[in-house]
Amino acid sequence: MRAMVYRGPYRIRVEEKEHPKIEHPNDAIVKVTMAAVCGSDLHLYHGMMPDTRVGHTFGHEFIGVVDQVGPSVQNLQVGDRVMVPFNIYCGTCFFCARGLFANCHNVNPNATAVGGIYGYSHTSGGYDGGQAEYVRVPFADVGPSRIPEWLDDEDAVLLTDAAATGYFGAQLGDISEGDVVVVFGAGPIGLIAARSAWLMGAGRVIVIDHLENRLEKARTFAYAETYNFVEYDDIVVHLKKITDHLGADVAIDAVGAEADGNLLQHVTAAKLKLQGGSPVALNWAIDGVRKGGTVSVMGAYGPIFSAVKFGDAMNKGLTLRMNQAHVKRQWPRLLEHIRNGHLKPSEIVTHRVPLEHINEAYHMFSAKLDGCIKPLIIPDAA
Structure with missing residues (x-):
């Protein structure tokens, strides 16, 4: 697959990377239809976060279509259109049971404070992110949710972090x-x-x-x-x-x-x-x-x-x-506000960039060029 790959501070590129595989019975593989670049990604881009490793794929804001599911996944089916919170969490530990999904105790061997985060440094678990054509989604019965039919993709992708946070x-x-x-x-x-x-x-x-x-x-x-x-x-x-x-x-x-x-x-x-x-x-x-x-x-x-x-x-x-936002906990009320017309997160989007040109999106967002406030990344764009 094609994916954004980190090669050092200020150096990212799109490369061929191994297609993610089902590694656990409760994994899913999601074909990414839209991702975003977050201000937090710039910390990685500038080399300012510890243990950001060469070869890592960034991106903790993404939506997509379920491409594969592990044998124990019950809540998702192939073909489902899903939004994936940036938190990776087990759903059953002491903290998850209290709705503190960002503080899950079972998904990050590198820290005791934060749980797992897609596409961030290895201090957040080292999970590859969604600035790619496909991404592995652990605990697929817990994190992802089907996107309501009435919800626009651009609003949905912002619900995975920016709007919820x-x-x-x-x-x-x-x-x-x-x-x-x-x-x-x-x-x-x-x-x-x-x-x-x-x-x-x-x-x-x-x-x-x-x-x-x-x-x-x-x-x-x-x-x-x-x-x-x-x-x-x-x-x-x-x-x-x-x-x-x-x-x-x-x-x-x-x-x-x-x-x-x-x-x-x-x-x-x-x-x-x-x-x-x-x-x-x-x-x-x-x-x-x-x-x-x-x-x-x-x-x-x-x-x-x-x-x-x-x-x-x-x-x-x-x-x-x-705290880090417990993303999925915010969704019911946010969806209500969006459906009632009180909030439309996608109004803050300023740029839509094909995955192949993601290095330009990072440069533009980092340097605040062209009035860039929020860039989206489109894997399938020509």
């Missing part, structure tokens, strides 16, 4: 009716989080970023009030000024680990922008939320070498809530 970020904020919610980062997840905040009762939604095309999307898609932080000496001071000098009720860090910049900037946290190898966005969230408020963190953080203002969070009496 953004919604989860708003959910972690424990938003009460009328709350002021500030979202740091207007990438795909931040945009969905901002839009979702309204669905949860927010009275005011503010989005902060430094890219004008993203801020414009925050205004048109998420109906948010927007501020470009490079225009202010101190964005936290400005945030206090526009919230009666109290701060927001809820702050959502939708930035996470740094997706660009050089190694020195990552280690020293010297690049004071919305990039989280330095925890600048997280510290802004801690400083910008009112005393007794809530900070939601669902960005992907790796090793951090500079200080988080934990003492300030403690002294302000903040509630900090965070």
Whole structure:
């Protein structure tokens, strides 16, 4: 099959790769019909995540058609159109039984915190991802779900991570009716989080970023009030000024680990922008939320070498809530919102790129060229 293959930082290519096989009776093989490039993939692309191995295939957002099933698979049949959550989980362990699918105890021998993730570094289990023509899906009776006939493919593929994670970020904020919610980062997840905040009762939604095309999307898609932080000496001071000098009720860090910049900037946290190898966005969230408020963190953080203002969070009496999204848990409510016309995730998609040109998609997304906010990858495109 044809698949995206990692050859080192900033070096990816499409190569012939061995077709995945059924390795366990509960596996399925899915023929990928659509995938996406996530901001988290850029951490791998730039070589900033540990144990990202040459030869690995990225991609944790994908949908497809079931091509083969193992002998014990009962819930899927060949030909089913399915969406696959980025979490790989067993469904039966202590954590899965409590709906903490992202923390499954049985699928990742390399860590005790996170479960398995498709197409990420080997710290997440080393499973090949969906930026390919075919992908092996373990625990096929647990993770994948049939795509409703009424749901568009582009909406479905965003439900596998970006939409579910953004919604989860708003959910972690424990938003009460009328709350002021500030979202740091207007990438795909931040945009969905901002839009979702309204669905949860927010009275005011503010989005902060430094890219004008993203801020414009925050205004048109998420109906948010927007501020470009490079225009202010101190964005936290400005945030206090526009919230009666109290701060927001809820702050959502939708930035996470740094997706660009050089190694020195990552280690020293010297690049004071919305990039989280330095925890600048997280510290802004801690400083910008009112005393007794809530900070939601669902960005992907790796090793951090500079200080988080934990003492300030403690002294302000903040509630900090965070995790990887438990994707499938969000689907019933998200499908309801989409079907009722309250949310259409695919409105954030800006580019559709054939698999053969995926290196161009990564470059464009990484360098923020051509107004790129969310690129999709089409394996069968000419």
